[in-house]
Amino acid sequence: MTNGDDEAVKQQVQQYWDGRAASYDGDSHHAIHGEEQRDAWLSILREWIGDGDPPRRILDVGCGTGVISLLLAEIGHDVTGVDLSTDMLERARAKARERDRSVEFRNGDAESISDPENAYDLVTARHLVWTLPNPSAALREWQRVVRPGGQIVLIEGHWDFDEAFDGYREIHDELPLYDGRPPGELVDVLEKHGLERVEYEPLMESVLWGEEPNYEQYVVAGDVPE
Template sequence: MTQHEQTGEDVKQVVQRYWDDRADSFDDDSQHGIHSDEQREAWLSVLRPWTGEPPKQVLDIGCGTGVISLLLAELGHDVTGVDFAPEMLERARTKVEQSELSVEFQRGDAENLAQRDDAYDLVTARHLIWTLPTPEHAIDEWRRVVKPGGRLVLIEGHWDFSEVFEGYEEIHDDLPLYDGRPPEELAAFLGEQGLENVEYEPLAKSALWGQEPNYEKYIMAGDVPE
């Protein structure tokens, strides 16, 4: 194993601990969880056109507590959620048990997926790519598991806070997309990774977040070449 790979694995362990520690309170934040029927309907109205007609085979990567996974299942998709943080997955599984929906959750590494080639119609990820040591390799992996002609849909943002996130002080310089990116920059990055027809739209409505968003947020999609 090279020094770079060792560093990457160390970074991932820090990221895992950070999100495991946040699992209990993650959904309490209105910008993360779903706190009202209005917020739920707002997200369904966004996801519906970007994910297309159900049922699709969807892999929700970095699924966390399953917020987007469950919304996609509610839209009629067949959803598998993957996350690196076991405590987040436990909360996601509890949500499914308390619902009438069906979602499978698995532990996995967004940059080294266990899923087979061409297994999904769609990959989704929300606020994930900034946490990855090698995002270009992640996109290659996500493309690998999506069928030709399938789609990647990312919910992302761009922030430029003066303070580093608590828990990320030692690793933020090892994350190429830390702080997110403006949509035009991320669109260019996806294009460089071979995705086609990359498009995006802002997610500025307060109904989505339970408050006025405090940084730029957007949804973006790109097609896997046929």
């Protein structure tokens, strides 16, 4: 695929998520609905990322409406959220103001991060790799902006639906990790891209998603080499 093709795919991805912005947080799979669900996610984030003492510099890539960004800020981290969708970012900024959370949200490309090398302690993303035309470029970029010894922590899944999502029917063949991947396969992908000590944990508790998940969900993390 040429760079021009990549950009055309990204434009369609951006348009799709701009169109989803108004309804995105209404889905319990996406946003937080109630204290029990919030506490469950905070527990996962504390386990895999830490409790913010000391705070870590975190880049949340493909942050959407800021769900994970705001939870990480709540437990004390210094968070920046990046997303292609300007409409999603507007929602994220509004939520940050409403909750009095200091999170920088900016428009950006997950495959081409504007920050310098070693700018962060950790990069995180939730349900993002499936929608990237060049996930290898993204993984290289994420490692570039994370200091040696830092981490990449991904919340991912694997589904294999019969039909492509609306808005993705024309482009899903251009997305190498479309449909997500089983955790073992994504572990292999991360290791092949140089991450060390890669491990994963299933995230199948219904409280995390508001209902019993209908496809495989998990968190996977690895260390950037020192």
